Amino acid sequence: MFIQDMSCISAQSTYDDSLFEKGARFFDADKMVAAEPDYTNLIKSSQLRRMSKLMRMSVATAVPLINKYPDVSGVIIASSNGSVDRSLRFLSQIIEYDEGTLTPTDFVQSTANCIAGGLALIGGIRGYNTTHVNQGLSFESALLDALMQFNEHDQHELLVGGGEEISQGYYNIERKRGMYKDESINTKNLLSSNTKGTLLGEGVTMFMMSVDKNNKSIAKINDVDMIAHVNDEDLANKCLNFLKKNKLNPIDIDCLLLGRSGDSRTDIFYDHLAEKLFPKQSQYVFKHLTGDYCSVSAFATWLVAKLLSGVSLPPACIWSQGENRKPKNVLIYNHSEGLQHGFVLMSGV
Amino acid sequence: MAHEELALKLKNQIIKYLNFTDLTPADIDTDVELFGPESPMELDSIDAIELSVLLEREYELKITDSKQGKKVMSSVASMADFIVANGKS
Amino acid sequence: MQHRVFITGIGIISALGDGKDQTRQALVAGNSGIKKAELLASKYRDDFPFGEIPFTSEVLKDRANIADEKGISRTEILATIAVNQAIADAKLSADHVSNFGTAFISGSTVGGMSQTENMYYDASDEISASEFLSSYTLGEHTKNIMRRLKMKGVSSTFNTACSSSANAIMYGAKLIKSGRCDRAIVGGADALAKYTVNGFNSLQILSDELCRPFDQNRKGLNLGEGAAYLILESEEIVGDKKIYGEVTGYGNANDAYHASSISDDAIGIIKSISGALKSANLDESDIDYINAHGTGTINNDIAEETGMNKVFSKVPPFQSTKTYTGHTLASSGAIEAVICLVAMANNEIYASLNCSDPIDSYDIKPIERYQDNFSMKHILSNSFGFGGNCSSLIFSKV
Numbered sequence: 001m002f003i004q005d006m007s008c009i010s011a012q013s014t015y016d017d018s019l020f021e022k023g024a025r026f027f028d029a030d031k032m033v034a035a036e037p038d039y040t041n042l043i044k045s046s047q048l049r050r051m052s053k054l055m056r057m058s059v060a061t062a063v064p065l066i067n068k069y070p071d072v073s074g075v076i077i078a079s080s081n082g083s084v085d086r087s088l089r090f091l092s093q094i095i096e097y098d099e100g101t102l103t104p105t106d107f108v109q110s111t112a113n114c115i116a117g118g119l120a121l122i123g124g125i126r127g128y129n130t131t132h133v134n135q136g137l138s139f140e141s142a143l144l145d146a147l148m149q150f151n152e153h154d155q156h157e158l159l160v161g162g163g164e165e166i167s168q169g170y171y172n173i174e175r176k177r178g179m180y181k182d183e184s185i186n187t188k189n190l191l192s193s194n195t196k197g198t199l200l201g202e203g204v205t206m207f208m209m210s211v212d213k214n215n216k217s218i219a220k221i222n223d224v225d226m227i228a229h230v231n232d233e234d235l236a237n238k239c240l241n242f243l244k245k246n247k248l249n250p251i252d253i254d255c256l257l258l259g260r261s262g263d264s265r266t267d268i269f270y271d272h273l274a275e276k277l278f279p280k281q282s283q284y285v286f287k288h289l290t291g292d293y294c295s296v297s298a299f300a301t302w303l304v305a306k307l308l309s310g311v312s313l314p315p316a317c318i319w320s321q322g323e324n325r326k327p328k329n330v331l332i333y334n335h336s337e338g339l340q341h342g343f344v345l346m347s348g349v
Numbered sequence: 350m351a352h353e354e355l356a357l358k359l360k361n362q363i364i365k366y367l368n369f370t371d372l373t374p375a376d377i378d379t380d381v382e383l384f385g386p387e388s389p390m391e392l393d394s395i396d397a398i399e400l401s402v403l404l405e406r407e408y409e410l411k412i413t414d415s416k417q418g419k420k421v422m423s424s425v426a427s428m429a430d431f432i433v434a435n436g437k438s
Numbered sequence: 439m440q441h442r443v444f445i446t447g448i449g450i451i452s453a454l455g456d457g458k459d460q461t462r463q464a465l466v467a468g469n470s471g472i473k474k475a476e477l478l479a480s481k482y483r484d485d486f487p488f489g490e491i492p493f494t495s496e497v498l499k500d501r502a503n504i505a506d507e508k509g510i511s512r513t514e515i516l517a518t519i520a521v522n523q524a525i526a527d528a529k530l531s532a533d534h535v536s537n538f539g540t541a542f543i544s545g546s547t548v549g550g551m552s553q554t555e556n557m558y559y560d561a562s563d564e565i566s567a568s569e570f571l572s573s574y575t576l577g578e579h580t581k582n583i584m585r586r587l588k589m590k591g592v593s594s595t596f597n598t599a600c601s602s603s604a605n606a607i608m609y610g611a612k613l614i615k616s617g618r619c620d621r622a623i624v625g626g627a628d629a630l631a632k633y634t635v636n637g638f639n640s641l642q643i644l645s646d647e648l649c650r651p652f653d654q655n656r657k658g659l660n661l662g663e664g665a666a667y668l669i670l671e672s673e674e675i676v677g678d679k680k681i682y683g684e685v686t687g688y689g690n691a692n693d694a695y696h697a698s699s700i701s702d703d704a705i706g707i708i709k710s711i712s713g714a715l716k717s718a719n720l721d722e723s724d725i726d727y728i729n730a731h732g733t734g735t736i737n738n739d740i741a742e743e744t745g746m747n748k749v750f751s752k753v754p755p756f757q758s759t760k761t762y763t764g765h766t767l768a769s770s771g772a773i774e775a776v777i778c779l780v781a782m783a784n785n786e787i788y789a790s791l792n793c794s795d796p797i798d799s800y801d802i803k804p805i806e807r808y809q810d811n812f813s814m815k816h817i818l819s820n821s822f823g824f825g826g827n828c829s830s831l832i833f834s835k836v
Contacts, residue, residue: 099481107637112597117825120692129692135577141594169561176567
């Protein structure tokens with residue numbers, strides 16, 4: 001399927017694409033908060049006040065795309081946590097008011113499918129509508145959903161997106177699980193920090209996918225695959241089989257975008273895969289720009305689409321310079337906690 | 350408690366319950382109509398549920414009748430009057 | 439090339455019982471599993487009837503063969519029990535399950551939030567952490583079940599509210615149909631939780647009496663809990679296994695009307711039913727029985743009857759089996775799929791329960807009495823959720 005249009009909110013200036021002229025910004029942080037746009041002309045204030053951060057970022061990225069493609073057939077969203085802040089607010093109400101009279105708004109908005117439902121409502125989109133909450137593989141599952149949907153049904157466009165919001169409560173839970181850096185860090189040094197943990201990020205990326213290629217197409221998503229609970233060797237075999245299924249050998253991949261997160265316990269998967277199968281290719285990275293979150297491969301897909309459409313990525317995204325090749329076939333490899341591994345194969349148009 | 354203090358307290362609570370993160374009490378006129386498209390606040394039926402929860406939680410006052418509710422919640426002033434009349438300020 | 443999708447195993451646990459036999463016994467006898475809850479830790483436990491599984495999580499962990507594991511949510515325990523049953527029912531070997539060509543697709547709306555209090559304290563700034571720290575996210579049960587079963591292949595977890603496991607079944611069927619997978623374990627799970635009890639109560643749609651789907655005097659739904667999973671296998675590998683039926687059609691649409699209610703015109707419902715019929719290449723007159731979403735809320739039931747009347751020139755025998763299980767949220771699609779398959783295998787339909795004064799807007803009413811010798815070739819099962827999500831599945835006899 002082809003990416004016809006896309007929009008991204010992240011910790012960088014991605015909404016207006018000025019990331020590519022200004023370069024990446026780095027800062028001292030324990031979380032990488034999204035740089036939200038001015039919503040004044042995008043969302044009515046009476047609606048905005050009710051929206052969770054995830055919802056307003058989703059509306060700001062998706063609605064312009066829906067407006068350009070009003071015949072879009074369906075909405076597929078990936079968000080492992082949904083409007084987690086609303087969930088935790090409702091939870092707090094339950095505990096703090098000892099199950100007394102509670103307001104329904106937080107409950108209704110907390111459901112993960114609130115984004116896909118809300119966008120369908122705003123756009124009057126009555127077709128296929130799903131929400132994937134599959135932790136680190138949420139976006140890959142959503143992409144696969146879209147590929148199968150196009151394959152089976154007479155549909156031309158689908159809105160596909162992924163994102164998460166930061167909530168202090170969720171951050172506390174994950175911090176207690178040992179997911180984040182113990183020490184304060186400048187994001188520039190995240191990926192070379194060589195300590196355990198990463199930084200939590202947030203953001204939303206939306207795509208208008210099309211089954212047909214035309215002169216507006218930005219990039220192609222060839223295929224998606226995933227594997228879980230494996231060692232290096234099984235991972236490499238999976239990758240090989242994935243490429244073979246798409247009639248490619250590792251040498252045919254021009255460069256990689258890797259989801260290195262700066263977590264010394266698990267970044268080793270990226271080292272091993274790259275060494276084993278792609279020793280000569282350039283490796284790009286991105287989580288020092290965005291932080292890590294469950295559906296971050298949506299951002300990765302956006303970044304590769306930019307690369308394939310001829311945009312130069314910020315120098316900060318280069319992890320290692322390999323052979324100088326014009327990118328035609330790019331592989332994204334991202335894992336979550338070294339347990340869930342996803343591959344997205346993209347090519348230029 | 351004088352109505353003014355109560356009105357200020359109510360405005361802060363309304364801001365919190367209805368998530369008006371960009372407003373301060375000074376932005377809310379005590380006597381202005383809260384509901385409907387003509388109102389500067391533009392509150393709707395979901396907000397009505399939230400305000401009825403506010404009255405129950407903060408002032409132990411239950412609205413039993415929706416007509417009564419419409420009248421009571423029409424402005425900050427009418428809410429303050431209701432609270433004082435029920436001896437809950 | 440499109441591969442046919444057969445159902446070779448089923449697993450279920452709900453207020454009706456543990457496993458397909460106990461489930462069928464209760465259905466045949468017309469015995470509802472909805473009653474006063476004993477275990478639910480909620481102030482509202484005595485105010486509403488619930489479809490509670492009458493065993494503590496500790497006892498259920500034992501049944502799931504995970505007694506030694508700490509911090510497993512009740513949702514995950516229920517899911518594990520039903521998955522294990524389905525695998526055994528389909529006589530899958532460990533190698534079949536862990537094969538790369540086997541997918542695991544699940545649905546849940548509450549996940550580990552069933553441990554409501556633990557989550558509150560774990561989310562606080564205090565240093566201490568409960569054993570449930572890792573259990574909260576909706577996909578955690580999917581990941582853990584795969585880990586235990588050494589599954590490595592394609593996975594997903596759906597949250598489309600009450601249509602979650604119906605969409606999980608649909609996704610698994612598509613994976614097989616498209617040739618991406620040979621086999622898929624599909625379904626969903628949701629445990630009763632303070633979180634959802636309070637959520638639905640705040641919307642004022644819980645009934646303080648037994649729910650009365652499609653009755654003029656219905657007052658709301660009864661919450662239930664449970665899990666159910668199906669084993670889907672492609673025709674190429676099914677061999678001469680026992681087959682419950684075939685997934686022949688599915689439809690998914692969005693009502694796009696309101697976050698928590700369905701439109702009076704039932705547009706989403708009509709689209710999902712029509713989509714399922716189209717994908718199955720069937721005419722509306724081919725459907726022999728409808729297992730409705732039928733929650734017993736004022737909004738859902740009239741909308742659903744409206745939708746059925748618009749699609750079917752003569753509405754086939756229909757009912758809601760939520761009168762037996764309660765509304766089991768994400769797992770309802772899969773639980774009702776199992777009920778449909780059991781009915782189809784035994785050529786029977788079950789009494790509807792609690793509908794003494796049917797909605798009079800249309801000249802239809804739910805099935806009244808149990809009937810055997812009721813042969814069915816094609817069954818439609820509907821699941822609708824908040825966010826306008828409407829899903830319909832068609833199961834056919836093979």
